[in-house]
Amino acid sequence: xxxxxxxxxxxxxxxxxxxxxxxxxxxxxxxxxxxxxxxxxxxxxxxxxxxxxxxxxxxxxxxxxxxxxxxxxxxxxxxxxxxxxxxxxxxxxxxxxxxxxxxxxxxxxxxxxxxxxxx
Amino acid sequence: xxxxxxxxxxxxxxxxxxxxxxxxxxxxxxxxxxxxxxxxxxxxxxxxxxxxxxxxxxxxxxxxxxxxxxxxxxxxxxxxxxxxxxxxxxxxxxxxxxxxxxxxxxxxxxxx
Numbered sequence: 001x002x003x004x005x006x007x008x009x010x011x012x013x014x015x016x017x018x019x020x021x022x023x024x025x026x027x028x029x030x031x032x033x034x035x036x037x038x039x040x041x042x043x044x045x046x047x048x049x050x051x052x053x054x055x056x057x058x059x060x061x062x063x064x065x066x067x068x069x070x071x072x073x074x075x076x077x078x079x080x081x082x083x084x085x086x087x088x089x090x091x092x093x094x095x096x097x098x099x100x101x102x103x104x105x106x107x108x109x110x111x112x113x114x115x116x117x118x119x
Numbered sequence: 120x121x122x123x124x125x126x127x128x129x130x131x132x133x134x135x136x137x138x139x140x141x142x143x144x145x146x147x148x149x150x151x152x153x154x155x156x157x158x159x160x161x162x163x164x165x166x167x168x169x170x171x172x173x174x175x176x177x178x179x180x181x182x183x184x185x186x187x188x189x190x191x192x193x194x195x196x197x198x199x200x201x202x203x204x205x206x207x208x209x210x211x212x213x214x215x216x217x218x219x220x221x222x223x224x225x226x227x228x229x230x231x
Contacts, residue, residue: 103156104216
């Protein structure tokens with residue numbers, strides 16, 4: 001069974017960088033699907049942040065393009081999110097998920113990690 | 120970006136009843152390849168979102184046939200029949216036709 005698990009600090013100071021890890025089990029991230037980050041803000045709004053493909057290419061939401069980086073470590077079957085220069089508006093629950101191109105949707109999700117940006 | 124508008128924002132239902140949730144997109148969701156990439160997700164309390172429906176009307180693995188999706192172009196509907204307690208939570212539509220992918224604002228399903 002495919003499982004994804006996010007990890008990282010729950011509190012980040014304004015202007016600093018947010019760094020999260022998604023660990024994938026039950027599927028090798030180089031095997032043919034892409035891997036995405038999504039966040040849900042307080043109040044239910046959800047935002048697709050970007051993905052890293054099975055081959056290592058990336059695609060980001062233009063609203064974040066100057067601040068976001070998604071990378072991976074294939075030896076550990078993990079992929080990562082870095083978001084720079086965070087503000088309080090980046091406070092959200094962050095999810096990693098698998099991108100399924102049979103439907104251009106997100107078919108397996110992690111449990112999410114809540115990140116608060118505050119001094 | 121494609122704006123996804125869901126109505127209603129919240130919905131009260133009796134167990135065993137039926138509900139419909141509407142999702143409208145600001146642009147047609149028909150992809151160049153002819154497919155329509157509209158999905159529905161449910162986030163139950165304390166859990167992560169789960170995929171229910173993809174490509175308008177296809178149920179994801181393990182999803183009950185009480186959930187059905189329909190629609191075309193810019194206008195889509197999720198119907199839930201014989202509502203059970205485990206169906207409660209926030210429902211989202213999402214589009215994968217055009218980057219950046221976008222989601223509706225959510226519809227909270229509660230018990231009457």
